[in-house]
Amino acid sequence: MIKFSETHEYVRVEGEYGYIGISDYAQKQLGNVVYVDMPEEGDELEAGEDFGAIESVKAASDLIAPVSGEVVEVNTALESDPRAVNRDPMANWIVKVRLSDPSQLDALMSPEAYAEFIK
Amino acid sequence: MDEILKTCLHDRHVALGALMSPFAGFDMPIQYSSIEEEHNAVRNACGVFDVSHMGEIIVTGEDATEFVNHIFTNDVSAAHDGQCLYGMMLNERGGVVDDLLVYRFNANRYLLVINASNIEKDERWVQEQMNAPRSDGGFFRVDLELVSEVTSELAIQGPEAERVVEEVLGIPCADLTFYTFKEAVYGGQPILISRTGYTGEDGFEVYGRDEEIVAMWDALMASGRCAPCGLGCRDTLRFEVGLPLYGDELTDDITPVEAGLTMFVKLDKPAFVGREPVAAQKAAGPERKVVGLELQDRAIPRHGYEVLDADDNVVGHVTTGYHGLSVDKSIAMALVDARCAALGTPLKVRIRRKTFPCVVVKKKFYKKSYKQ
Numbered sequence: 117m118i119k120f121s122e123t124h125e126y127v128r129v130e131g132e133y134g135y136i137g138i139s140d141y142a143q144k145q146l147g148n149v150v151y152v153d154m155p156e157e158g159d160e161l162e163a164g165e166d167f168g169a170i171e172s173v174k175a176a177s178d179l180i181a182p183v184s185g186e187v188v189e190v191n192t193a194l195e196s197d198p199r200a201v202n203r204d205p206m207a208n209w210i211v212k213v214r215l216s217d218p219s220q221l222d223a224l225m226s227p228e229a230y231a232e233f234i235k
Numbered sequence: 236m237d238e239i240l241k242t243c244l245h246d247r248h249v250a251l252g253a254l255m256s257p258f259a260g261f262d263m264p265i266q267y268s269s270i271e272e273e274h275n276a277v278r279n280a281c282g283v284f285d286v287s288h289m290g291e292i293i294v295t296g297e298d299a300t301e302f303v304n305h306i307f308t309n310d311v312s313a314a315h316d317g318q319c320l321y322g323m324m325l326n327e328r329g330g331v332v333d334d335l336l337v338y339r340f341n342a343n344r345y346l347l348v349i350n351a352s353n354i355e356k357d358e359r360w361v362q363e364q365m366n367a368p369r370s371d372g373g374f375f376r377v378d379l380e381l382v383s384e385v386t387s388e389l390a391i392q393g394p395e396a397e398r399v400v401e402e403v404l405g406i407p408c409a410d411l412t413f414y415t416f417k418e419a420v421y422g423g424q425p426i427l428i429s430r431t432g433y434t435g436e437d438g439f440e441v442y443g444r445d446e447e448i449v450a451m452w453d454a455l456m457a458s459g460r461c462a463p464c465g466l467g468c469r470d471t472l473r474f475e476v477g478l479p480l481y482g483d484e485l486t487d488d489i490t491p492v493e494a495g496l497t498m499f500v501k502l503d504k505p506a507f508v509g510r511e512p513v514a515a516q517k518a519a520g521p522e523r524k525v526v527g528l529e530l531q532d533r534a535i536p537r538h539g540y541e542v543l544d545a546d547d548n549v550v551g552h553v554t555t556g557y558h559g560l561s562v563d564k565s566i567a568m569a570l571v572d573a574r575c576a577a578l579g580t581p582l583k584v585r586i587r588r589k590t591f592p593c594v595v596v597k598k599k600f601y602k603k604s605y606k607q
Contacts (some may be wrong), residue, residue, distance in 0.1 A: 147254075148269055150558040151533050151565075153587060169587060171535050173270040173557060174467050195533070 118206075119224035121182040122233065128209065129221065134183055135209035136161075138170060141234045143205045146172040153179075154210060159187045161213055163220050168210070170201065173206045183220045185213030241288035243387050243445035244452055247395065251463055259351035261288040264465040273468040277434050281395035282464035286385035286440070290354035292347040292361060297379035300342045305375070306364050306508055307337055308345075308491060310501040314339045318416045319429050322499045324360065325509025329490040329516060333357050336431060336479055338416055348426075350481045354383050364508065386447035391461065392438030392472075394604070396502050400428070400439050402491040403458040404451055408439055413605050421447050423460050433469060435476030460470040474555050474568070475601035477527070483554040484525050484568055485539060492516045493523050493570065495598070524576040526553060527598030528584065532591045533558065536584045542569050543583040543590060550575045553584060561601045568598050 117129045124142035127134040143149065151171040161167045161181035168179040189212040194200060200208040215221075225233060240261045248255060248279045253264035264285065266273060276282040294303055303311045309322030318339050324332040333353040336345035349357045358381050365375055391400055406419050408428055415428030424447050432438035441451065455461040470480065479485050484494055490513055491500045502514050530536065536556035544550045551571030559566045567584070575582060580595040 143344070147266065148271060152536055153534060171558070173471060174265065176535065176537055 118227055119221050120230035121224055123180040125180055125182045127182045132214055134213050134215050137209040138205055138209050140205050143202050149201045152194045152198050154186050154190045157187050161185055182224055184216045187211050188214050242285055243449050244285045258466055261287055266465040266467040267463045270467040271560055273462055273464040274471050277393045277436055277472055281393035281399045282462045284390040284464050284469055286349035286390050289388055289503050290349040290383040291386045293380040293382055294345045294377055298376045299345055302375040302377045303345050307465050308500040311337055311339055311506045316341045317415050318595045319416055319431055323491055329512030330473040330487040331485040332360050334485055344538045380559035386442055387445050389441045389448055390432055392432045392434045393436050399460050403454055422450050434472040437606040440511045471557055471560050475561055477599040490516055492521045522573055523570050524573050525568055525570050527596040528567040528569050528593045529596045530591050530593045533565055534591050535565050536567040541585040544570050544575055559600055566600050
């Protein structure tokens with residue numbers, strides 16, 4: 117299952133884990149990503165709060181957690197290759213979290229609803 | 236500003252699929268392809284910018300030279316006809332009202348090219364100065380023409396710019412030396428062309444009516460020899476070569492001494508607005524200076540971020556910062572306490588929740604390549 121937030125993050129759910137990244141629409145709006153400021157393993161994300169930032173040449177954009185949870189892995193490959201987010205944002209997630217409240221997913225948009233939202 | 240303004244090329248930008256964004260009241264192109272591609276086009280070949288948002292004021296009259304010298308830091312009385320001068324207008328405290336280019340046609344006629352973000356402020360300021368009595372009790376015998384709305388401008392920049400202007404636009408320009416200009420003809424109409432720019436590369440700026448500027452833009456696009464370039468790379472290009480942007484490195488509260496621009500302030504010419512505080516500050520040494528910073532980390536210092544010393548005291552703020560495109564490092568310009576301004580001083584920048592070590596370096600991160 118994949119869900120999207122109004123701030124253009126996605127969470128791809130696999131069991132008790134969620135992989136959080138930014139949408140294809142978001143990476144296009146940003147342009148070339150030059151740096152991803154990521155949290156550390158063990159950090160607790162709070163739904164609706166920023167947990168890092170993604171930077172294009174022009175500007176920094178906050179990353180807003182679509183769900184709450186403990187960071188169990190960060191995608192360290194983005195440190196040396198931040199443009200992976202542009203090439204394939206759905207495959208190149210930013211953090212993996214252990215979902216602390218799966219009911220939060222209900223408040224997010226389905227892929228179809230998100231496609232409508234960005235029109 | 237109530238309504239968003241559009242330049243005469245707005246339709247072209249939209250048709251090219253540019254990312255548009257408000258800047259200084261105008262809906263302007265930020266990028267067409269990507270900031271990097273456009274940046275590299277200017278460094279390596281040729282790019283064209285729509286800079287029609289810039290403001291223009293013409294000063295004429297028998298006291299034009301004295302008046303411009305009264306409001307401008309550089310010395311136009313020492314310039315020759317056909318020369319451009321960079322400098323600033325200062326307020327009474329020595330802060331910068333605006334930085335600008337002055338074109339000297341002759342002793343009785345000058346063109347001031349001002350920042351779009353300051354058009355209203357500058358027009359008001361110049362009019363106030365014109366209407367204020369001179370030190371001898373008389374008044375400057377000058378007239379102002381506020382021509383921003385009827386003047387459009389292209390900047391054609393890069394090592395190929397001279398050939399592109401000559402061969403695509405058919406405007407002879409090889410004879411122009413750096414910081415000179417001439418009147419020319421395009422499409423049967425008068426235009427103005429100068430060998431100036433804001434990129435650190437060789438290049439030209441062309442002024443004209445909307446009709447001629449649109450025709451030139453179309454010819455440049457049709458030629459395929461000139462990339463359309465947005466304000467995004469205009470900022471990365473000027474930043475890398477250490478050129479200031481009004482609003483970042485220059486404001487009403489930052490002096491030319493603090494900004495490191497005293498070479499454009501001629502203290503030995505007759506009195507001008509802001510001279511005394513700037514002369515005093517130059518003699519005493521400024522309390523703050525604009526410096527370059529280089530980070531070891533890839534995190535990017537942005538405008539407004541705090542700069543700290545080794546003991547975590549806030550000693551200044553970032554004025555402009557990027558991940559450098561020509562130098563693969565995170566770099567910034569920052570306004571810091573003078574005691575922290577020496578080259579090699581270790582400092583820190585606060586970027587969101589963390590602080591990152593950095594070191595004071597020269598603010599020319601990339602070497603200019605002007606044609607003299």
